[in-house]
Amino acid sequence: MVTEKGHALEGQSVKDRVLIFPRGKGSTVGSYTMYRLKKNGVAPAAIVNVECEPIVAVGAIISDIPAVDKLEKNPLTLFQTGKKLKIDADRALIEVSD
Numbered sequence: 001m002v003t004e005k006g007h008a009l010e011g012q013s014v015k016d017r018v019l020i021f022p023r024g025k026g027s028t029v030g031s032y033t034m035y036r037l038k039k040n041g042v043a044p045a046a047i048v049n050v051e052c053e054p055i056v057a058v059g060a061i062i063s064d065i066p067a068v069d070k071l072e073k074n075p076l077t078l079f080q081t082g083k084k085l086k087i088d089a090d091r092a093l094i095e096v097s098d
Contacts, residue, residue, distance in 0.1 A: 001013055001014075002014065005097050008026070008091045013042070014037075014042070014044045015042045015043070015044070016045045017044055017045060018044065018046045018047075018048060018079075018087060019044035019046070019047050019048070019095075020046055020047075020048040020049075020075050020076060020079060021047075021048075021049060021076075022049065022050045022051070022056040022057075022076065023049055023050060023052065023053050023056065024049075024053050024056035025055075026030070026050075026055065027055070028033075028058075030055040030057035030091045031055050031056075031057070031058040031062065032059070033059070034056075034059030034060065034062075034063045034065065035059060035062050035063045037077070037079060038063035038064065038065060039064070043063060043065055044065060045065075045066075045087075046065060046066040046067065046075060046087040046089065047060055047066070047067040047068075047070050048059070048063055048067070048071070048085075048087070048094065049067065049068075049069040049075075050069065050070075050071075050074060050075065050076065051069055051070060052067055052068075052069035052070075053096070064087075064090035066087050067089055067093060068087060068089050068092050068093075070092075071092075071094070075094075078093075079096070083096055083097075084096070084097040085097065
């Protein structure tokens with residue numbers, strides 16, 4: 001659940017959803033937090049960043065969460081909440097499913 005007060009996603013679960021955000025922030029604890037989410041079965045299905053920095057990248061790798069960044073267009077404005085996305089992280093492809 002997103003717990004940050006006033007955040008647009010406050011109170012919503014990230015479980016099994018594609019989580020789109022600009023970049024990570026904070027310390028290396030963030031990587032282990034992602035790992036803990038995965039181990040507890042509440043991790044996002046995939047992560048899309050404007051630019052994936054080391055904390056998010058390591059967290060995605062150790063948690064086996066597909067991650068994509070540096071798209072041609074800004075993913076924050078490209079995709080709408082509630083749309084179903086298919087992520088192919090190996091090829092850095094995202095497509096909107098109907």
